[in-house]
Amino acid sequence: MSYRGIPAGYEDDPDFSCISDMVQKITVVPDITIAAGLNNENFDRTLSADVDNWFQNYKEQWNSYKRTPSAQHNLKVMLHRDPDPLLLALKLFANCPGCNNLKNKNLALFILETICDLHTQYPEISAKCSDNTRMVAFNFVKTCGIVSLYKSVMITYQLNKICEMLVPKIKELITQGHFKDAAYWTMNLQITHLFGIFDIIFPLILQDKVPLAEMYLNAAKDLALPTVQFLDSLLDKQKTVFEHCDEILTKYEYKDVKHTVLTYRPMSKLVTRLAKTYKIDSHFTPNLNFTKACSYMHFLWHKYRDGGMSCDAYRELARDAASTKPLQMDLITNVASYGEFDEVKYWINYFNIPLEEIAEDIREDLKRLQPSENTDEIQMLNTSSNETTSAVNNGGATNKSKRANATIPNNYLTLALPxxxxxxxxxxxxxxxxxxxxxxxxxxxxxxxxxxxxxxxxxxxxxxxxxxxxxxxxxxxxxxxxxxxxxxxxxxxxxxxxxxxxxxxxxxxxxxxxxxxxxxxxxxxxxxxxxxxxxxxxxxxxxxxxxxxxxxxxxxxxxxxxxxxxxxxxxxxxxxxxxxxxxxxxxxxxxxxxxxxxxxxxxxxxxxxxxxxxxxxxxEVVNEVTTGKTGYLFRMKRAFTEHNNECSTSVPDKGNIAKVPAVSANFAGTISTKFICDRMLYGLSKELRKLGIDCMEIIKDNLSHYVNIAKRENRYVLTRDTRYDLFLKILPQTQCLLIPNDTSVEQVLNILRLLDIKIYENNLFTRCLHCNSNEFILALRHELQVMRYGQALDDVKELSAGNVSPFERTFNLLNVNQDVLKSKTTYRGKPIKLNRINSHILRSKEHFYICDNCGICTWDGAHSIHGSVMDLILYNNCETDTAAGF
CATH class of the missing domain: 3.30.420.10 (Ribonuclease H-like superfamily/Ribonuclease H)
Known part of the structure; x- marks a missing residue:
């Protein structure tokens, strides 16, 4: 343990250790009012006696209830009564303990958001705003990092009226290394033309803030081409990217540089991305073109060596890509690195490159090779690629073969035509x-x-x-x-x-x-x-x-x-x-x-x-595929399965196919079909749960556990790829469903048709999308407000679960009691996820359903079912009603 500020030999002295603890807890907090106004004048944050008394009481209420609609209403009333609401808001802000470090649950931030919201309702409140107030507002929030607040404050305090005064302030931010904040202020104030590449854009790239740099270029389109050209210049392979940037880094003294950005691959990807985004012609990026051509030729070489290309195809494309002398030299160097010196000879001869221009190590390797028996080998390699055996004149065949497949190996498909x-x-x-x-x-x-x-x-x-x-x-x-x-x-x-x-x-x-x-x-x-x-x-x-x-x-x-x-x-x-x-x-x-x-x-x-x-x-199959509809194939699947099941019953020797469990859904009842869904099909399990279908997820690799559940509860296993074969070795084929790589909606539609599952309105949204439970707690609006804010916000009479009935559904529904209200936990002791509910939802919805198993809250309209799935459900219900004679 180290003891800072304690003389040697006094580490165990209680007096000195106490002083040490005090020293370590001291934090210097700058006063934001100093030099906050015009001409670096201090800002007077003194409140009148009445306002100060009100604000002290308000802070006590804030500590208890935080962001409630009533708290915002009371603050708006106070601000609106003042002759200069914008100035009062800044004084209240400066008197908040958290004004130096704004956070979401911060009173200082809440005050600024409230004054901006009040200005939206009453724009006339900005009439008395002075330039000094505007400067103070800018200085208070200039580096808080809350992007939405920058724009709101700019509009509310009309900062565009003092743009000229703010330019030196923004340059000061750049000097201090606040490039992100400077970027947002210049964009909001529409003064990007006053700053160059090395002021904001390149520093953002060095800090790996590429999306923000792109956003800035969208506002400063005249800088897009110069930026791309400059970044492309860093790709010149005579030096590394870092060496190209070394002088610039020293000159501008950039802070917080991410050195991983200053490597070749990330920089080439960035140039490609920006050039594509801003539609910059390729001739402006010569170094990037060289890089792409080299990578392309390396790709061709690997594909050829791995047997994925013919020699003629490889050489055609490589000749076309190696359009410049540097590219030709790179091609030769790359081929030589694999020891393919016959191919090196071919390219040296084809490009007619003098041997003295070839790298010394390659020349030495060529000299060590034994002379070829055929002295004209290189020339033959050169001329063979120019021979064309494919001239087809007037639709006829070549002179070399009457059949098309003279050179295709027997293990490949051949053309069945002359x-x-x-x-x-x-x-x-x-x-x-x-x-x-x-x-x-x-x-x-x-x-x-x-x-x-x-x-x-x-x-x-x-x-x-x-x-x-x-x-x-x-x-x-x-x-x-x-x-x-x-x-x-x-x-x-x-x-x-x-x-x-x-x-x-x-x-x-x-x-x-x-x-x-x-x-x-x-x-x-x-x-x-x-x-x-x-x-x-x-x-x-x-x-x-x-x-x-x-x-x-x-x-x-x-x-x-x-x-x-x-x-x-x-x-x-x-x-x-x-x-x-x-x-x-x-x-x-x-x-x-x-x-x-x-x-x-x-x-x-x-x-x-x-x-x-x-x-x-x-x-019928072709019509189904070409129109994008489904139905016929799955009807025939069921008929085929029933036929096999009948055969397996009458002829025991052929009973290889297990009987498919009956699939049904009684009206106003739960769905009998159950699934176990593999983890790579998370979207599918979520869509099935929306329909009220019991769908477990495989969340760990203990497959035997899930296999036992599938056998015990007669569940279908939904999986794909090699996992299908794995389950197929343990379970009957009819219990394992292979799910192709479709969208989750298509997968749900095909499963409903395949297994003829009937879904009714009272089945929908009866399972928790997070944990698959169907046990919920019904909470009324005011009950959730009490749990969230400590009090009911609406001026309504006390309601109970018996007064308001939710839509009838096939799930187990409990009511909220006093223990749930006080502990803010479910009956199973799970914390209720109250913070996931937006405040406007708490004011607009009457019922809330709390999952008793995991504490997730939902409500009517929180999730939706795809239109095509609803169409199928309605269609099946109509068919059922018609068959029943309704």
Whole structure:
């Protein structure tokens, strides 16, 4: 233990230790009235005798009741009676003990908020406000840190009238390191033009207050471009970001600098963010462009080394990205760092870089390599990439192969068409022939490709349209294809309701088509588009669909995964990331593009056969998916389950599927279906509880505990991903529901339909959203006010639970007694969360429901149910009433 201020040898002396304790408790509090007025004059906070007596009594009441409406009313009355309410408010403020440190429960803050609220009601009270009063108001709150108060005080005291006098004060704040406060004052006073980058914006960035810096730039738009250019200059790799800033930090003596900001990655992210926000052209950020290009080339190299790209695709994109000498040198250095010196030789030769310009260590490594048996190896590497085996003339095949799949490995899917059936569309004649052919089709598939871009927006380079016997590759970069031709394609094919267009993740493709081509798409005509990904997602809910090469429950959501399930082979994606803007296209690019569209039709046909094989009407399924509705699939799911249950009863040997528990909800009764929801589905459990459904949550990894509950109480387990397989090993399949990655509302809708759960109005909001309990305490408005403020605020007669009846609901409801009022706890001893209720709610609502298990308070209207869920509930209730003969 250290003893400050005590002579050596006297540490144990009680007299000295007492003095030490006193010294440590002394805190110097500055007097805010000193130099608070104009010309640094002191502010006189003396109150008249009457006001002082009133204020002493008021402070005693404040200590008991704090922020109550009656306290604010009494203060407003006192202020409004005074000839100069704004001045009186400042005097009262200066006489409060907490005026130096404003907090939410602070009387000083309450006084300023009240005078601002009074000014809103009576703007004329500011008529007698002097410039000295304005300066005092500014000095009192200038560094309190409460942003909302800054604006309120500025409006109430009309600080814009003394802007010129406040500029030196704001510069003083900057000197003292109060950059946040200075930023808000300059924005509120609209004087951002008087301050530069290094006054406010850059210091905010150094303090990692980027959102505030962006807000400031929104007010000072003329500083956006200079700021981005300056920050981009810090990305020059000749020095580190900190070294670039060293001179500036010394000059301006910035305080509280977050040095993690002064590193390359955070700064490059910031420049990217600001450039995008303020739409600054990329040529203003050369260093950022260099960084992006380097990162992009490194990404391409890793993708190529990992087998995700072909050599030709990698070299095409890398050649295009390495557009400057520094980028070329970075590419060579990066490749050499992996020891791939054959590739280093290729790039040195391709860029024609003299060996003396190459780093010495790379030159030494190249010299140590054994000479190649082929002396022309580098030249061959160079010329091989320029050879094109993909020239497709007049829609025909290449001279090298009559089949499209000459180089595709056996473990990948191959194109089921001759290459003669892949037709390149790059002129008007071919385009019109294609239109005539496509108009006679009832089913087509489409996909699109674009060149990856580092700094510019992506634009579609190739559009693939597949029929069962042909694939058209439309060259979107061809100058011979006019806007008029693209409009005809949109009108006669894409907007044609008689042609079903099949795709995968259609939202992205349609968005890109709409942005890149003048097709004039009718994006509201969703009924003529079938998204196989959406169809697959819905089939996952059923858990009865068996794909030829797997169940698909835990497979990924990619087209590659779907083709493997349906066709037994994956797609070769090595040409997906390639230069689609290059002409002519390579042979393997053409094969990949054609296969990417044509395989959609193959997958479509497999799914058709699967659904027809289990008795589903595929037209109904397509109508359900394309219109965005649900119902048919789940009706057939129930029919299928009932059929299997009947079979399992009559034929014991086939009783592999456990019988689904009966699901029902009696009117004015609780819902019998119960769930256990995995922790990653928190939103789903909350939505189910809104409907009054018993839904426990898995909050720890002791799965055996929850499995025992599921078995004992016959609960469904809601989960996804690998956790589904884990539960499936322990529980029957019909008791485990695999939940796809949808929104919580979609998940609820599908569960209600799947299990045919009927919800009635008296079930709604009968469970605590926080803890799932259905035991509540009914508290009336005045009872909650007594618990919160110590007294009832409303001038109403004393009410009891018997006088006012809440809406009838299916939950256990208790009444408040004196023990609850005094202890402010539930019957189970849980503290009642009174502070979570806004004061205006306590004045406007009559009933409150307190969860007896956790103390959370709610009321009618505190939560809402999504409209689509309510529509389903009302629809099911109407069906039930009709069946009952009402």
């Amino acid at each position: 290459i003669d059936c892949v037709i390149l569309i790059d002129d008007r004649v071919k385009f019109h022939e294609m239109l005539e052919y496509l108009q006679g089709q009832l089913l087509i598939a489409f996909d699109s490709e674009w060149k990856p871009s580092v700094c510019n927006e992506n634009v579609i380079s190739l559009l693939q349209i597949a029929t069962p016997y042909r694939v058209y590759l439309l060259d979107c970069l061809s100058s011979q294809l006019s806007d008029e031709l693209w409009q005809q394609l949109g009108q006669r094919v894409f907007n044609n309701l008689e042609i079903l267009k099949v795709g995968f993740s259609l939202h992205q493709d349609l968005r890109m088509l709409h942005k890149s081509l003048p097709l004039q798409l009718n994006l509201n005509a969703k009924t003529c588009y079938l998204d196989l990904r959406e169809l697959w997602r819905r089939l996952k809910y059923l858990q009865i669909v068996k794909f030829p090469f797997g169940c698909g429950s835990n497979s990924g959501g990619s087209l590659c995964a779907l083709t493997e399930l349906c066709l037994g082979k994956k797609l070769d994606k090595s040409n997906q990331c390639s230069n689609w803007a290059n002409r002519p296209l390579r042979h393997d690019q053409i094969v990949y593009a054609a296969l990417d569209a044509h395989c959609l039709l193959q997958v479509y046909q497999v799914i058709v056969d699967i659904l027809l094989g289990i008795g589903l009407d595929f037209d």
